[in-house]
Amino acid sequence: MYAPERHQQILAWARQRGRVDVTSLAAELDVTAETVRRDLTALERHGLVRRVHGGAIPVERLGIEPGIADRERVLSGEKERIAKTALEELPEGGAVILDAGTTTVRLAEMLPTDRELTVVTHALPVATVLATRPGITLHLVGGTVRGRTLAAVGTWAERALQDIHADVAILGTNGLSVEHGVTTPDLAEAAVKRMLVQAARRTVVLADHTKIGRSEFARVAALSEVDTVVTDDGVDGDLVDEIEAAGPRVVRA
Incomplete structure (x- = not known):
């Protein structure tokens, strides 16, 4: 699975579940925890999730509306x-x-x-x-x-x-x-x-x-x-x- 595909899947899971954690994502995607952390950082940089300890939360849960560029x-x-x-x-x-x-x-x-x-x-x-x-x-x-x-x-x-x-x-x-x-x-x-x-x-x-x-x-x-x-x-x-x-x-x- 390429990085953009992982990002889309991680974001979908985050929105469905309300929160995702690094350990579970690494197991589900069959990648290293470090790869998941990089993916979450990329999603946060695009304004789609907010990193928290051990995982991430979709910005919608935080009442943050993504901007049009994001x-x-x-x-x-x-x-x-x-x-x-x-x-x-x-x-x-x-x-x-x-x-x-x-x-x-x-x-x-x-x-x-x-x-x-x-x-x-x-x-x-x-x-x-x-x-x-x-x-x-x-x-x-x-x-x-x-x-x-x-x-x-x-x-x-x-x-x-x-x-x-x-x-x-x-x-x-x-x-x-x-x-x-x-x-x-x-x-x-x-x-x-x-x-x-x-x-x-x-x-x-x-x-x-x-x-x-x-x-x-x-x-x-x-x-x-x-x-x-x-x-x-x-x-x-x-x-x-x-x-x-x-x-x-x-x-x-």
Whole structure:
């Protein structure tokens, strides 16, 4: 197993278990304890875990939300496939709301050039991608910009979103579970995401398999308010069945 594969497996176990220890990881991965320590150091340097005595804890357990640069490095292939699959959810023409997130940025980069679309976003990275694109009428929602996600939040953003009605809202998320629905670590960002859902006829959530089954601090929407979830083929089949029983259609990229 190559180092990037080990890193992905260690991170998945850390998120599932809440904590990992060096001795157990060395045995499970059939590597030395020193190799595991180097792996944990690399994951900590990327902002994904916090080293503790004898092991590590995923930053989500500590209430630390990874920054956008850190999240861009994680599961890039899966996010690419999710974004490409999500193109099928776009209207032939009309209005689309694009949420903040690394996967929604990739979707913005892939938007078709053979149709005219109105795009509404509160995410600076999405706006940067689309600002000069032909065929795109871009509306950038203002507000207080969160440095961690580069998304505008607050009452300015919420008021602006009350005035629109789009064909589809495409959301990113930090967690998605049957029990708690769509969730995110920040209350202000959750409030804006709720407005995105209310401002569109359909809601599509993009979530790689590490987000499925997880719950974060602030609730955005129940699964009954979501039409489609686009994820990758690493998602557990039982979780897919549970999610679809709660309402949304699940598409695996």
